[in-house]
Amino acid sequence: MSTTTDLIEVSERRSAHNYHPLPVVIHEAHGAWVTDVEGKRYLDCLAGYSSLNFGHGNPKIIEAAQQQLKNLTLTSRAFYHDQFATFCAGLGDLTGKDMILPMNTGAEAVETAIKVARKWGYEVKGVQPEQANIIVMEDNFHGRTTTIVSFSTDPDARDNFGPYTPGFRIVKYGSVEAIREAVDANTVAVLFEPIQGEAGVLVPPDGYLTQVRELCTAEGILMIADEIQSGLGRTGKTFACDHEGVVPDMYVLGKALGGGVVPVSAIAANEDVLGVIKPGQHGSTFGGNPLACAVGNAVIEILNTGEYQSRAAELGEVLHARLRELIGHGVITVRGRGLWAGVDIDPSLASGREVSKELMARGVLAKDTHGSTIRLAPPIVISEKDLLWAVDQLADTIASFR
Ligand SMILES: *Cc1c(COP(=O)(O)O)cnc(C)c1O
Numbered sequence: 113m114s115t116t117t118d119l120i121e122v123s124e125r126r127s128a129h130n131y132h133p134l135p136v137v138i139h140e141a142h143g144a145w146v147t148d149v150e151g152k153r154y155l156d157c158l159a160g161y162s163s164l165n166f167g168h169g170n171p172k173i174i175e176a177a178q179q180q181l182k183n184l185t186l187t188s189r190a191f192y193h194d195q196f197a198t199f200c201a202g203l204g205d206l207t208g209k210d211m212i213l214p215m216n217t218g219a220e221a222v223e224t225a226i227k228v229a230r231k232w233g234y235e236v237k238g239v240q241p242e243q244a245n246i247i248v249m250e251d252n253f254h255g256r257t258t259t260i261v262s263f264s265t266d267p268d269a270r271d272n273f274g275p276y277t278p279g280f281r282i283v284k285y286g287s288v289e290a291i292r293e294a295v296d297a298n299t300v301a302v303l304f305e306p307i308q309g310e311a312g313v314l315v316p317p318d319g320y321l322t323q324v325r326e327l328c329t330a331e332g333i334l335m336i337a338d339e340i341q342s343g344l345g346r347t348g349k350t351f352a353c354d355h356e357g358v359v360p361d362m363y364v365l366g367k368a369l370g371g372g373v374v375p376v377s378a379i380a381a382n383e384d385v386l387g388v389i390k391p392g393q394h395g396s397t398f399g400g401n402p403l404a405c406a407v408g409n410a411v412i413e414i415l416n417t418g419e420y421q422s423r424a425a426e427l428g429e430v431l432h433a434r435l436r437e438l439i440g441h442g443v444i445t446v447r448g449r450g451l452w453a454g455v456d457i458d459p460s461l462a463s464g465r466e467v468s469k470e471l472m473a474r475g476v477l478a479k480d481t482h483g484s485t486i487r488l489a490p491p492i493v494i495s496e497k498d499l500l501w502a503v504d505q506l507a508d509t510i511a512s513f514r
Contacts, residue, residue, distance in 0.1 A: 115148055115265035121280065124228030131507070132465075134185040134472050134479070145492040146477065155502050157471075157478040157490045161309070162341045162452070164372040165424075166414055167493035172373035173410045180406035188397055195405035202412040205362050206350065207380035213389065214378045214408075215401035218340040218366030219255025221377035222505040223301065224394060225364050226259065228379065229334050230279075231388045237332060243298040247333075253310035254303070254338055286316040290321040295327075299360075301304040301334040302327075306352035309341035312445050312485040313454030328361070334385065340366040340377070345492055348417060348450030349424030355449065361385055371411045420492045424451040427499055434503045441480040442510035452489045459484040470512060474505040 118139045137149045144167060146156050159165060166173060180195065187193045203212045203266045213228070215221045215504050229246060232238040242366060248254075264278035272278075281299075283290035291302055308314040327336040337360035342352035344365065351361055362385065366377035379386070398404070416419060426448035435453055436448040444456040457467055464480025471478050471486075481487050486506070490499065 143167045144491045155478045159491045160513045163367040165368040167491040173287035176410035184402045193402045193493040199405035207378040209384040211386040212378045212380045216375040222254040222366045224421040229301035244275045244300045247302045303336045305338045307342045312481045321358040325358045336362040337362045345420040371407045376408045455486045457484040470509045476505045
């Protein structure tokens with residue numbers, strides 16, 4: 113069992129079809145480049161949905177992981193371990209928050225945020241028992257648990273997974289008026305993505321984050337920013353909320369926090385919010401484990417230098433300038449911020465899937481989101497030359513369909 117075809121055939125036959133991968137079988141990767149089982153190289157323009165912001169096999173992260181593997185990998189939270197304090201204090205400082213609560217996957221961190229917001233609502237805000245509501249956005253993506261898909265507006269994500277968890281109000285993304293209309297005395301939080309990733313890299317109108325902040329403060333509601341995909345350098349700042357100088361009450365983090373090595377997620381908030389959680393009320397066997405914390409500590413050190421944030425900002429300018437030139441030449445619009453772009457291809461030319469496959473044939477790995485949108489989010493270590501080469505491949509791909 114070694115050829116690409118065989119490996120794909122068994123993968124398809126023996127695993128649930130919950131994904132529709134491109135037909136490439138990757139064997140190894142360094143920096144922004146991956147190599148398949150046949151030795152063919154591709155430029156990674158997906159970066160594990162922004163989990164690999166710091167590159168495949170980042171030496172600092174791998175070194176930290178290898179050292180920790182030799183020392184200690186798991187204690188459970190029944191005991192303290194020597195990587196935990198550094199991780200909590202470091203992530204707290206990075207977010208400017210008093211406390212963090214570590215979990216593993218992004219969806220778990222979102223669940224944690226929901227639980228904390230509800231508990232805060234009942235115990236601090238004084239919401240009537242069982243009446244808490246959370247305002248969420250159309251076209252959101254926050255993960256795959258039963259509660260989270262309950263407030264998805266994507267039929268694929270939601271249909272036939274009911275009965276659904278109540279307590280969510282869905283409003284139009286980008287409209288602060290829509291939030292205002294949905295707020296009542298039992299509203300405990302607004303949960304949103306500062307840039308909607310899975311929806312196609314949708315950037316809200318300027319001033320939106322500021323207005324959401326003001327509304328939440330005025331109404332006594334928690335502003336919860338799901339920065340799992342937008343955070344940790346991708347947009348050219350540590351957090352996408354930084355672009356408007358806005359500080360949410362709670363950050364939800366994941367993906368790149370695990371350095372592309374292990375799943376690491378967390379929420380960060382001040383003590384007046386996160387202090388509502390007492391022993392036995394929430395937890396995770398693997399959350400905050402020594403390996404996760406050691407990797408997370410390396411990631412936090414990397415982010416504290418600010419190098420990746422500036423690099424994403426600079427390369428982002430280059431990327432967006434070049435992509436804008438394609439508008440009118442088979443590209444309808446380009447959205448995004450920093451080293452992150454959603455490119456809408458004219459749907460009469462090709463589907464997103466067809467474009468992704470042709471890009472792959474040309475040595476670029478990218479994935480479509482909805483319909484004819486291609487998402488570009490390479491590891492931030494990518495060179496400017498490689499980045500421009502990737503856009504050339506996209507231009508040639510589109511030209512080949514015209
Ligand atoms: C990926 C993602 C999640 C879910 O993370 P998982 O680790 O896949 O559970 C949640 N929110 C956003 C914004 C994401 O991009």
